[in-house]
């Protein structure tokens with residue numbers, strides 16, 4: 001079966017983009033009614049503005065209807081400036097009191113996080129936990145989460161969470177794997193700014209090349225049955241002004 005092709009949604013600027021995404025996230029409990037909405041948050045710098053937007057809804061949000069997880073984490077404690085959890089805590093989680101589960105990457109506890117996912121996410125597909133939504137970014141080398149080119153995690157075909165040595169950064173990270181990402185009901189990439197235009201153009205060109213995900217790992221995120229959206233601002237999309 002052909003891999004899922006992304007739907008590209010382009011907005012004029014980053015503010016309009018994050019507002020559109022936030023409105024869809026605030027509305028998710030309308031379609032996930034029997035339990036909290038399970039969302040895996042992206043790290044890096046791009047999503048911070050989305051999390052800040054999410055934290056100021058136009059009308060009250062019942063944050064008990066959401067449960068947050070992470071797509072990846074650096075091997076640092078939460079108070080470290082590089083912590084993805086720390087960024088999301090300051091931008092969103094501390095403002096909403098929403099339930100969230102940190103990846104203890106600095107302790108290497110990947111198996112414990114995989115166990116947590118199995119326990120907290122009731123919906124399964126082929127034994128894999130089904131996130132209602134996974135938010136992801138993309139690096140200029142085409143990595144996503146902590147699935148970097150040439151790293152071992154790209155070959156993980158069974159586990160949902162692994163520690164991944166990233167020699168290009170001289171570090172080890174915890175990351176969701178392709179099995180976990182591709183089981184999701186929705187995968188949304190948030191890609192903004194002129195600096196991402198080149199990598200997005202390269203990734204578009206590689207969409208039909210099965211081997212391209214080795215070079216640009218974000219291309220390996222092709223949910224089997226879920227929705228795949230690349231949310232872009234015009235600057236990143238390369239669309240005519």
Ligand code: 6PG
Pocket residue numbers: 042043044045046047071072073074084136137138139140143144145146
């Ligand atoms: C991380 C992220 C990573 C990120 C990209 C893009 O831990 O760094 O999970 O995959 O999405 O590196 O980062 P920026 O948003 O900072 O460009």
